[in-house]
Amino acid sequence: MTAFILVRLVRAIAVLVFTVTLVFIVLRLSGDPAQQMLSDNAGPEALAAFNAKWGLDRSIPEQYLYYVANVLRGDFGVSFADGREVFTVVGERIPKTLIVTVSAFIVSMLIGIPAGILAAMRRESALDKGVMAGAVLGYSVPNFLLGLTFIFVFAVWLRVLPSSGSSTWNHAILPVATFALFNAAALARFMRSTLIDVLGQPYIAAARADGIPRWEIIFRHALPNAAIPMVTTLGFVAGGLLGGSALIEPVFAWPGLGSGFVNATNTGDLPVVQAMIVLFTVFMVAINLIVDVLYAVLNPKIRKH
Amino acid sequence: MSTPLLQASGLTKAFRHKTGLFARPTTQLAVNSIGFELAVRERIGVVGESGSGKSTLGRLLLGLTEPTQGDVWFEGINHKQRRARDWKEFRVRTSLVQQNPLSALNPQMTIGQQVAEGLLVHRIAGRSGAYEHVAAMLERVGLSSAMMTRYPHQMSGGQRQRVVIARALVLDPRLVVFDEAVSALDVSVQAQVVALLRSLWQELDLAYVFITHDLRIVRHLVDRIAVMYLGRVVETGDIRSVYEWPRHPYTRALLASVPTMDSTVRNIEPPIKGELDASMVSQGCSFRSRCPFATDRCAVETPELRPIPAHGASQHAACHRAEEFPRSIVPQIGMVTERGTASREEMAL
Numbered sequence: 001m002t003a004f005i006l007v008r009l010v011r012a013i014a015v016l017v018f019t020v021t022l023v024f025i026v027l028r029l030s031g032d033p034a035q036q037m038l039s040d041n042a043g044p045e046a047l048a049a050f051n052a053k054w055g056l057d058r059s060i061p062e063q064y065l066y067y068v069a070n071v072l073r074g075d076f077g078v079s080f081a082d083g084r085e086v087f088t089v090v091g092e093r094i095p096k097t098l099i100v101t102v103s104a105f106i107v108s109m110l111i112g113i114p115a116g117i118l119a120a121m122r123r124e125s126a127l128d129k130g131v132m133a134g135a136v137l138g139y140s141v142p143n144f145l146l147g148l149t150f151i152f153v154f155a156v157w158l159r160v161l162p163s164s165g166s167s168t169w170n171h172a173i174l175p176v177a178t179f180a181l182f183n184a185a186a187l188a189r190f191m192r193s194t195l196i197d198v199l200g201q202p203y204i205a206a207a208r209a210d211g212i213p214r215w216e217i218i219f220r221h222a223l224p225n226a227a228i229p230m231v232t233t234l235g236f237v238a239g240g241l242l243g244g245s246a247l248i249e250p251v252f253a254w255p256g257l258g259s260g261f262v263n264a265t266n267t268g269d270l271p272v273v274q275a276m277i278v279l280f281t282v283f284m285v286a287i288n289l290i291v292d293v294l295y296a297v298l299n300p301k302i303r304k305h
Numbered sequence: 306m307s308t309p310l311l312q313a314s315g316l317t318k319a320f321r322h323k324t325g326l327f328a329r330p331t332t333q334l335a336v337n338s339i340g341f342e343l344a345v346r347e348r349i350g351v352v353g354e355s356g357s358g359k360s361t362l363g364r365l366l367l368g369l370t371e372p373t374q375g376d377v378w379f380e381g382i383n384h385k386q387r388r389a390r391d392w393k394e395f396r397v398r399t400s401l402v403q404q405n406p407l408s409a410l411n412p413q414m415t416i417g418q419q420v421a422e423g424l425l426v427h428r429i430a431g432r433s434g435a436y437e438h439v440a441a442m443l444e445r446v447g448l449s450s451a452m453m454t455r456y457p458h459q460m461s462g463g464q465r466q467r468v469v470i471a472r473a474l475v476l477d478p479r480l481v482v483f484d485e486a487v488s489a490l491d492v493s494v495q496a497q498v499v500a501l502l503r504s505l506w507q508e509l510d511l512a513y514v515f516i517t518h519d520l521r522i523v524r525h526l527v528d529r530i531a532v533m534y535l536g537r538v539v540e541t542g543d544i545r546s547v548y549e550w551p552r553h554p555y556t557r558a559l560l561a562s563v564p565t566m567d568s569t570v571r572n573i574e575p576p577i578k579g580e581l582d583a584s585m586v587s588q589g590c591s592f593r594s595r596c597p598f599a600t601d602r603c604a605v606e607t608p609e610l611r612p613i614p615a616h617g618a619s620q621h622a623a624c625h626r627a628e629e630f631p632r633s634i635v636p637q638i639g640m641v642t643e644r645g646t647a648s649r650e651e652m653a654l
Contacts, residue, residue: 202404211423
């Protein structure tokens, strides 16, 4: 078990290093930040001065080594846009994004998992069909469109919730609801199909033949076995929430990492974009590591090795 | 006559499936009006190829599937009249052993937990008593009680099937349904498990319904046999008389197709061709499309399961021409034991 986790940890670090390197190179090769930051009619001297100021006139390997050395010291550089420390610019957005994504994650589990379980237990019933119809609808509508619909209904029409900003808890409701509904739909569908699959296993028939009560079959036999594929899906959903924040946050003008990333990309704020990609990678790698560890905890075949 | 342990009458299970979005659903009878009785401590073998409905029959008998029509009685009580408490009682007194022991065991629970579960759920024993009981049961089926802490993936196929048998017997049932219980095992392990099932039957107050496609195995395990074809019983009777003088062409072909080690026996039975053809069920004999002896009558008149006088009351066959088939053209089936093929004398029941 310890060896298993150590191997995964080393692999996670390798993924991180690889991604940072790749992103660094790709960002340098795609577009000229000087041209993007400065106005279109900036002269060649201005461009050269900009590149010299930020070290962009040096070769890519040289820039890379400087960057890595600085990052390891905790220095992510300063924003091209306003000269503030990237660490601060990005850092103040992290809690905003975590509030929305973590709440959405919890809410989507609280809705999606029980809905999927009930649908699987009452297969082909009206309840099942209702849940699945809702899930297909929730899953098919693009989440930014769902967000716009929510703004229209709750902010414009009913005027009960604010449409943009992050100053009060009420501001978080619509972004969280948008995220949660979309992911609850995905979770309900997957929970249902996984549980139906497990319920068809011979050990469930054996438990029924032994007169094990229905709820005990669900909780002791079926759900622990359904949990293994479920954890993988939860990992995907958690990753999708972070990626989705770039779509959802701008809709609600929520000042998190997602909208920050979109802004930085539009303005060509290279240090900020770079730091955010590193941060996203860290999150993703961490989620995968957690999934792997949970997988080992849940599966006796790995646990007992 | 005392009440039979298990009784079924007119038992029918229809499955509807749709072949396409706009296609009309077709109905297939997996089990087609089957009736039979099983006495206390009796052992019956249900044989047939895959698709014959034998597994569905097993599930119907155990009340794991609702019949479309017909009744099942266990110890005189009709399944349809059972209330929650009667079902609990029934579940304690019956058990199921399935084909693949790896998938029949919960991969997330230890052997001890799984075998003890029924005892704990039905409050037959307290926690410590249950585990003592489990240890004794594991030893009875030939496993060490130290296996209790293992998980299914840490055992061999034969050990797993012994665990499944221990779990089936730990509640001290009166009836066990074996659904292809040894088919997935290696031949040498099969012989050990068959020997175990024979000795358990001798010691315990048990009746067996043994569902299998393997005619060599039932030969040594059951008193009576029922041969199924497309949801119907086409022949039934004492195992000896059926094996010695099969009266239905399907039984004859099945017995003839069993490989034998005895080179003095020549197989002269014409082989059956083709596959199960469910379209044959509606009218006439459903076996006629594959039967080398089919006549015009077989296409029109459905043969009923009827007693064959030469065998007293014991043997029944559903064939218009049952009386025409000669005796003893079928090779006697040897069984692979732990030492190799047993001689015919050794195999006599």
